[in-house]
Amino acid sequence: MTDPLRLGIAGLGTVGAGVVKIVRQKANLLAARTGRPVVITAVSARSRDKDRGVNLSQYAWEDDPVALAKRDDVDVFVELMGGADGPAKAATQAAIAAGKDVVTANKAMLAIHGQELAEAAEAAGRVIRFEAAVAGGIPVIKALTESLAGNQVERVMGVMNGTCNYILTRMENAGLPYDEVFEEANQLGYLEADPTLDVGGIDAAHKLALLASVAYGTKVAFDAVEIEGIERITIEDIEQAADMGYRIKLLGVAQMTGRGLEQRMSPCLVPASSPLGQLEGGTNMVVLEGDHVGQIVLRGAGAGEGPTASAVMSDVLDIARNIRVPTFGQPATTLSAAKPAKSAAPAPYYLRMTLHDKPGALAKIATALGEAGVSVDRMRQYGHEESTAPVLIVTHKTTRDALDSAIRSFAATGVLASDPVAIRIETV
Amino acid sequence: MTDPLRLGIAGLGTVGAGVVKIVRQKANLLAARTGRPVVITAVSARSRDKDRGVNLSQYAWEDDPVALAKRDDVDVFVELMGGADGPAKAATQAAIAAGKDVVTANKAMLAIHGQELAEAAEAAGRVIRFEAAVAGGIPVIKALTESLAGNQVERVMGVMNGTCNYILTRMENAGLPYDEVFEEANQLGYLEADPTLDVGGIDAAHKLALLASVAYGTKVAFDAVEIEGIERITIEDIEQAADMGYRIKLLGVAQMTGRGLEQRMSPCLVPASSPLGQLEGGTNMVVLEGDHVGQIVLRGAGAGEGPTASAVMSDVLDIARNIRVPTFGQPATTLSAAKPAKSAAPAPYYLRMTLHDKPGALAKIATALGEAGVSVDRMRQYGHEESTAPVLIVTHKTTRDALDSAIRSFAATGVLASDPVAIRIETV
Structure with missing residues (x-):
C-alpha cells in the first residue's frame, strides 16, 4: 500500500x-481495487450546519473553496x-496552481x-477529469477517450437531459399538453432554478460540446452548438409522430462533415423502435x-x-491508479x-402548420416547397373544424437551409394560420 | 514523443x-491520442502466403508464435x-517470461x-488485457474495472453470443424450427468449427466467467458456471413466450448472493419491451x-x-498511455x-410439456407442483389433435431445486407424453 489519495470536496x-x-462505506473495496487508500481530508460548502445525512466531523472544514483547493493535505x-x-x-x-488534480461534474464551467x-x-x-459532467453514471467520456481511441468517430448522439x-x-x-407537464416537473423539483437550462436545451448542449471535443480532438466550441429547446413541441406533434412510427426526443448530434463540425441540440424524430426511441x-x-x-x-x-x-469516483479512482489521460483525450x-458547419447534414423533416381553409391553400404550400427544392414524401390534411386546417408534411432528405427558405416563402402565400413547426428526422 | 510502442501480433x-x-491507417491519430507512436514490428501466423488484404512486408515474420513473443523488438x-x-x-x-505486456482476445484461455x-x-x-475477449467492441471490461470501480456490483447480465x-x-x-435455422447459420459461416461452443453456451459461459471475476474480485471459476444451450428451444416455446410478452435469449447472469456466487448461462425469458428483449x-x-x-x-x-x-486497440492504447490496470481489476x-452457489436465486419459470389426453392429467401435474411448493401463476392447455395435449405453465417465483423436484415427480404420474422444458424468467 502506498500513501493514501487525499480528497478535498467542494460542494456538498x-x-x-x-x-x-x-x-x-467502501474504504476496503476502493483500496483493494486501486492499491491505495482513498480518504477525504477536507470539505467545503455554503452552509456548515445543514444536515446532509453524512458524518463530516472527521474532515477539516473550509468556508472558502479556494482555501480548500490550496490545502497541503489535499491531492485531488x-x-x-x-x-x-x-x-x-x-x-x-487555485487547485491547479497549487499542483492538485481536479475532478469535476461541472459541465457549464468546462463547456x-x-x-x-x-x-x-x-x-x-x-x-482535470469530468466523467460526471456528461450523462451522469454512463461512462461515456472514458468510452470515447479510451475504449474507442482506435476509431475515427463518425457521429455522437445523445439524449442527455433527463428532465x-x-x-x-x-x-x-x-396525453397532456406541454405547459401542464412542465408545471408537474417543476412541482417534482426536476427543473433547474432557471428552467431554460433544461427545456431550452442549454444544459444538454454543454454536454454535447464536451462530447464533440473528446470525439474529434477539437477545442470545446459551445458557442457553435445550434440549440433549440422543447418549448414549442405540442402534444399534437407527439401524437402525429407516434402515428408515423416516431418519437420526439431532445437529441444532441455531433458529426464531422466535409464542411466542418456540426453540433446541434434540438428536438428530433427518431424511430419508435430504435434504442433512442424506446428511452423512457x-x-x-x-x-x-x-x-x-x-x-x-x-x-x-x-x-x-x-x-x-x-462517475465522480470513477475519475478519482483513475487518479488513484495513476491513470492520467488528458482532459479531452x-x-x-x-x-x-x-x-x-452552420448548415446541418441533409435529413428528412417533419413539418406541421395550420392553414386557412381556402381552396388551393395546400397547393400553394406544396409549390413553395418544390420551388425551394424540397420534395415531399408524405402530406396529410387532418379533419378540422372552424376555418383552419391542420396539415402535416414529411419531406424527403433536404438541407435545413432549403427548408428554411421554403418556410419563409410560405408567409407570402397568405394561407398560413400559424407558424410552421419543423422537426428533423434523425437516422439512428 | 517518446519511443514507439512495438507490437508483435500472433494470429492474422x-x-x-x-x-x-x-x-x-491511423498512425497519426493514435500517436496524437497516446503521445507516442504505435508500430508493428513482427507478426506470426500459420500460413505465410495467405492473402489477408494487408501489406505485411514491413514486419518481421515468425513461424513460431513463441519466438515472436520473445523478440527483443516487441513490447506488447x-x-x-x-x-x-x-x-x-x-x-x-513466453511473452510474460520475456517481460512483455500481453493483449488477447482469447476468452477460452483466460477462462x-x-x-x-x-x-x-x-x-x-x-x-494481460482482454477487452476483446468479451462482447467484442463493447467496452465492458473497462466499464466494470474502471468506470464502476466505486460500486459494489449487484448483477451482471449479458447476451454475448451473437450466433x-x-x-x-x-x-x-x-417462424422456422431450430434445426433449419441452425443449418442456415452454418451455411452463413456463423458457427464455430465445433458448434457446441456456440449453441451449447460454452463460448458465452467463458465470457460470463471473466465478467464475474472482474465484477466481484473473485478468481475465474468457469467450471462453476451452470450452462444450458439453446438446442432444446422450439419454435413453439418462442411463440408461446411472445404471446405472453416475452422473448427467449441465451442470457448469462452472474450474481453474488448470500449463498455464494451464482453464474448461469442459459435460455431465459425476458420482457419483450426490455432492452435485452429488443436485441435482434x-x-x-x-x-x-x-x-x-x-x-x-x-x-x-x-x-x-x-x-x-x-477492442484490441483499446487495450494496446491503454498500455501506450501507461494505463496498467491489473488483468481482473x-x-x-x-x-x-x-x-x-449451485441453486439459483428464485425466479418465475416457464414450463412446457405434452400430456396424454386423459381425464385428470392436468390435475396430476398441478398437484405435483403444489407438493413441491411451486405455485402456479398461469396454466393453459392448448387446442390439440390426436391423443396428446400441449400444456403451458408459468409459475410464481420458485427455486430451481423445487422446480426440478416437481419435474421429477411428474414422471411418476404417468401422464407425461414428452420431457418438460423449463425456462427461467429473468427479471430485467
Whole structure:
C-alpha cells in the first residue's frame, strides 16, 4: 500500500454527499481495487450546519473553496459546486496552481472555460477529469477517450437531459399538453432554478460540446452548438409522430462533415423502435459511432446522487491508479479549432402548420416547397373544424437551409394560420 | 514523443488483419491520442502466403508464435490465435517470461488459465488485457474495472453470443424450427468449427466467467458456471413466450448472493419491451448493475473484424498511455475464491410439456407442483389433435431445486407424453 489519495470536496449537495458516502462505506473495496487508500481530508460548502445525512466531523472544514483547493493535505480537488464562473472556476484555478488534480461534474464551467483550464492543468502536469459532467453514471467520456481511441468517430448522439425526456415521454403517455407537464416537473423539483437550462436545451448542449471535443480532438466550441429547446413541441406533434412510427426526443448530434463540425441540440424524430426511441423518463442514452467499432449504445441514469457520485469516483479512482489521460483525450494544446458547419447534414423533416381553409391553400404550400427544392414524401390534411386546417408534411432528405427558405416563402402565400413547426428526422 | 510502442501480433485471421489495418491507417491519430507512436514490428501466423488484404512486408515474420513473443523488438505481445491451450498459452507464457505486456482476445484461455497467467504477468510487473475477449467492441471490461470501480456490483447480465441470438431471433421472425435455422447459420459461416461452443453456451459461459471475476474480485471459476444451450428451444416455446410478452435469449447472469456466487448461462425469458428483449440478430448487450450507479446497459457488435480489432486497440492504447490496470481489476493474488452457489436465486419459470389426453392429467401435474411448493401463476392447455395435449405453465417465483423436484415427480404420474422444458424468467 502506498500513501493514501487525499480528497478535498467542494460542494456538498446531493452529489457531494453521495461521494462522501462511497468513500466512507467502501474504504476496503476502493483500496483493494486501486492499491491505495482513498480518504477525504477536507470539505467545503455554503452552509456548515445543514444536515446532509453524512458524518463530516472527521474532515477539516473550509468556508472558502479556494482555501480548500490550496490545502497541503489535499491531492485531488473534487469540484461539485457548479456554475460556469465564480467560486467553481476560481477554486479550480487555485487547485491547479497549487499542483492538485481536479475532478469535476461541472459541465457549464468546462463547456466555457475547459480549454483554458485544461491547458493550465496540463502545463502543471495535472489532470482535470469530468466523467460526471456528461450523462451522469454512463461512462461515456472514458468510452470515447479510451475504449474507442482506435476509431475515427463518425457521429455522437445523445439524449442527455433527463428532465426534457421526462416531459416528452410524460406528454405522450398521459396525453397532456406541454405547459401542464412542465408545471408537474417543476412541482417534482426536476427543473433547474432557471428552467431554460433544461427545456431550452442549454444544459444538454454543454454536454454535447464536451462530447464533440473528446470525439474529434477539437477545442470545446459551445458557442457553435445550434440549440433549440422543447418549448414549442405540442402534444399534437407527439401524437402525429407516434402515428408515423416516431418519437420526439431532445437529441444532441455531433458529426464531422466535409464542411466542418456540426453540433446541434434540438428536438428530433427518431424511430419508435430504435434504442433512442424506446428511452423512457429520466434515463439518458448516448450513441457512439466509430469507423471500426460500429455503433455502441450506452444507457443509464443521467442524474441523481448515486449515478453521478459513481462517475465522480470513477475519475478519482483513475487518479488513484495513476491513470492520467488528458482532459479531452489528448493534450489540450494539440486540440484543433474545428470549423463550425452552420448548415446541418441533409435529413428528412417533419413539418406541421395550420392553414386557412381556402381552396388551393395546400397547393400553394406544396409549390413553395418544390420551388425551394424540397420534395415531399408524405402530406396529410387532418379533419378540422372552424376555418383552419391542420396539415402535416414529411419531406424527403433536404438541407435545413432549403427548408428554411421554403418556410419563409410560405408567409407570402397568405394561407398560413400559424407558424410552421419543423422537426428533423434523425437516422439512428 | 517518446519511443514507439512495438507490437508483435500472433494470429492474422479476421481480427489480426483488422488490428494491422488500424495501426497502419491511423498512425497519426493514435500517436496524437497516446503521445507516442504505435508500430508493428513482427507478426506470426500459420500460413505465410495467405492473402489477408494487408501489406505485411514491413514486419518481421515468425513461424513460431513463441519466438515472436520473445523478440527483443516487441513490447506488447498481441495474442489473436485462440484456443485455451497449445500455442496461444505457450506463447503468452513466453511473452510474460520475456517481460512483455500481453493483449488477447482469447476468452477460452483466460477462462481456464487466467488466474495462473495473470499471477505470472503481475509477478513480472506486466499486464494481460482482454477487452476483446468479451462482447467484442463493447467496452465492458473497462466499464466494470474502471468506470464502476466505486460500486459494489449487484448483477451482471449479458447476451454475448451473437450466433445464438441470431438463431433465436431468426426462428421468431421467420417462424422456422431450430434445426433449419441452425443449418442456415452454418451455411452463413456463423458457427464455430465445433458448434457446441456456440449453441451449447460454452463460448458465452467463458465470457460470463471473466465478467464475474472482474465484477466481484473473485478468481475465474468457469467450471462453476451452470450452462444450458439453446438446442432444446422450439419454435413453439418462442411463440408461446411472445404471446405472453416475452422473448427467449441465451442470457448469462452472474450474481453474488448470500449463498455464494451464482453464474448461469442459459435460455431465459425476458420482457419483450426490455432492452435485452429488443436485441435482434448478432448484436450483443451487457447489463451492469451497481449499488450506486444503478443499471447501465451497453449494446454493440459482439464480433467481427472492426469491433473486435477496436477492442484490441483499446487495450494496446491503454498500455501506450501507461494505463496498467491489473488483468481482473485488482492484483490476481488478492482475488478471492468465490463459493459457487449451485441453486439459483428464485425466479418465475416457464414450463412446457405434452400430456396424454386423459381425464385428470392436468390435475396430476398441478398437484405435483403444489407438493413441491411451486405455485402456479398461469396454466393453459392448448387446442390439440390426436391423443396428446400441449400444456403451458408459468409459475410464481420458485427455486430451481423445487422446480426440478416437481419435474421429477411428474414422471411418476404417468401422464407425461414428452420431457418438460423449463425456462427461467429473468427479471430485467
